[in-house]
Amino acid sequence: MISVSIGALAIGFILAPLAMGVFLSYRILRFPDITVDGSFALGAVITARMIICGVDPVTATALGMLGGAVAGLVTGLLITRFGIEKLLAGILVMIGLYSVNFWILGQGSYPYNQDITLYTYASSVAQTVFGGTAMQSVLGLSHSPVRTVVMLLSGVTAALIGWLLFWFFRTRFGLSMRAAGSNEQSVRALGANVSVRIIAALAISNALAAFSGAVWAQYYATVALDEGMGMLVVGLACVLIGEAFLRQRSFGVRLFGAVLGAAVYELIRSYIMLTGLAGNYFKLITALIVLIALLLPARIRALRQQAASAGGV
Amino acid sequence: MLALEGISKYYEGHGAEAINALEALSLRFAGGSFVVIVGSNGSGKSTLLNLIAGSERVASGRILLDGEDITAQPEHQRAARIGRVFQNPFRGTVPDMTVEENLALAARRGRSFDLGFALTRELRDEIHARLADLGIGLEARMTQPVAALSGGQRQIVTMLMATWERPRVLLLDEHTAALDPQSADLVLQITGQIVNTGNLTVLMVTHSMQQAVHFGDRLVMLHRGRLALDISGSEKNRAQPGELIHRFEELRRAELLDETVGILLKEQYV
Numbered sequence: 267m268i269s270v271s272i273g274a275l276a277i278g279f280i281l282a283p284l285a286m287g288v289f290l291s292y293r294i295l296r297f298p299d300i301t302v303d304g305s306f307a308l309g310a311v312i313t314a315r316m317i318i319c320g321v322d323p324v325t326a327t328a329l330g331m332l333g334g335a336v337a338g339l340v341t342g343l344l345i346t347r348f349g350i351e352k353l354l355a356g357i358l359v360m361i362g363l364y365s366v367n368f369w370i371l372g373q374g375s376y377p378y379n380q381d382i383t384l385y386t387y388a389s390s391v392a393q394t395v396f397g398g399t400a401m402q403s404v405l406g407l408s409h410s411p412v413r414t415v416v417m418l419l420s421g422v423t424a425a426l427i428g429w430l431l432f433w434f435f436r437t438r439f440g441l442s443m444r445a446a447g448s449n450e451q452s453v454r455a456l457g458a459n460v461s462v463r464i465i466a467a468l469a470i471s472n473a474l475a476a477f478s479g480a481v482w483a484q485y486y487a488t489v490a491l492d493e494g495m496g497m498l499v500v501g502l503a504c505v506l507i508g509e510a511f512l513r514q515r516s517f518g519v520r521l522f523g524a525v526l527g528a529a530v531y532e533l534i535r536s537y538i539m540l541t542g543l544a545g546n547y548f549k550l551i552t553a554l555i556v557l558i559a560l561l562l563p564a565r566i567r568a569l570r571q572q573a574a575s576a577g578g579v
Numbered sequence: 580m581l582a583l584e585g586i587s588k589y590y591e592g593h594g595a596e597a598i599n600a601l602e603a604l605s606l607r608f609a610g611g612s613f614v615v616i617v618g619s620n621g622s623g624k625s626t627l628l629n630l631i632a633g634s635e636r637v638a639s640g641r642i643l644l645d646g647e648d649i650t651a652q653p654e655h656q657r658a659a660r661i662g663r664v665f666q667n668p669f670r671g672t673v674p675d676m677t678v679e680e681n682l683a684l685a686a687r688r689g690r691s692f693d694l695g696f697a698l699t700r701e702l703r704d705e706i707h708a709r710l711a712d713l714g715i716g717l718e719a720r721m722t723q724p725v726a727a728l729s730g731g732q733r734q735i736v737t738m739l740m741a742t743w744e745r746p747r748v749l750l751l752d753e754h755t756a757a758l759d760p761q762s763a764d765l766v767l768q769i770t771g772q773i774v775n776t777g778n779l780t781v782l783m784v785t786h787s788m789q790q791a792v793h794f795g796d797r798l799v800m801l802h803r804g805r806l807a808l809d810i811s812g813s814e815k816n817r818a819q820p821g822e823l824i825h826r827f828e829e830l831r832r833a834e835l836l837d838e839t840v841g842i843l844l845k846e847q848y849v
Contacts (some may be wrong), residue, residue, distance in 0.1 A: 436696060437694045437696060438687055438696075439692045441683060441697045448674065448676070451670055453684075456658060456684055457688055459655060
């Protein structure tokens, strides 16, 4: 059980940047940007191509992230420069990326066998710290050293990214970006360019999704073209679960809520998977989680009002 | 000094006919003057403010601010020198951001939004001081989202945002029309406080004849895109709401006559 939970948290923290990226599009720009489905895979395939070419995994992952930023930039330009509807712009770029990803990878999928990836690094850290990579028992609890290392490293990385974003949104540019998503008119009245802020937000959002995709593929040792499918909805589930805990809090706290949401989401997923459910069924469960998270607050408010008016009579 | 030199604006009507929103309007507003603009619906009041702010472009004519031709400048370039408050209290502020965050944005109006920390201690102190100056207790609500404020309070925050960086021109576009009478009074009182500081040219559009006679040092009435009345000084001070309404009626009657003549002509000749 502990081992499963550590594994779930490792994946949760790997997905946390994606969740924060979705928070940016969904909560700041106020639309769910499906470009992330494409850029999640884009990050993975660029990183794989670079690793195959012998680039070290850290640089390769950074380049994958950069690719995601470019994808977000394209969606942003379609919206601001060409006036394409926001959702449609995301859909177009996502579909287009599928071919781009195939072109970059040159095949439908690629297994990391002998390549040096971030996972290789994590293994050697585990070797040093725990003296081995096989399942072992610490204080009577059995765990997989590599998973534990991945959980710790990706947790620290997620916290670092969250802290950077938290800091960013307290700067003058970050503050104006939040304003641009909420009230374009007020930002124009301040003499600031709304389009630049929309494009920048989408670039950051998709860079984060690409980062998650790149690390995810290295953790599972497989790069697949369709690995990004449904990732927007996963990100939404993480954001909404996080907000269920931290709804009334300030903006910065809700941003970290996405990290918490990603961890909780993966814990839920891993326990449901223990029941032997096939992975493909979990897409429906994810969709239901999002649906419930969207509907529940309004239902609770309605019930409270009913209770209040019933109490008043 | 804000000068409008023969500005015109047309809108596409139904069919081929273009509707004149403003027709070769020329006006000069001195620095520090408080001008009240009245006119019936479709008289061109809002168009006038849109053209000055730059959210719409003139068809012909020039707009000069302190002698500089700003006719071709886009809205965001003019923003540093022209502040604006809209009728809708939801338009000027960012509702889910706090009062101090909104004002921190306003403090950068017309300057770059860089990666410096937005709410420095000095700025926070200044925000607190300026809110306290208003004397309505808003300084105690700095860290609350603007959405939690009343419509009147929101308009006051918007007004403070519009004037924070001391613009040359302040456009008030029926900024009390959506408020209840009590809030409207409060907003007008604060308007007076803010306007009295500095060499600010204020253009206030209003539907209220009471406001039109009690506020400002000059009154401009527009009708069908043309200047119908322009009074200032003692003439403005003597003006009564009844007289203004009478003047409106006169204009309307003249128009009705025109239309009747048109119909008569049509009946005889078509």
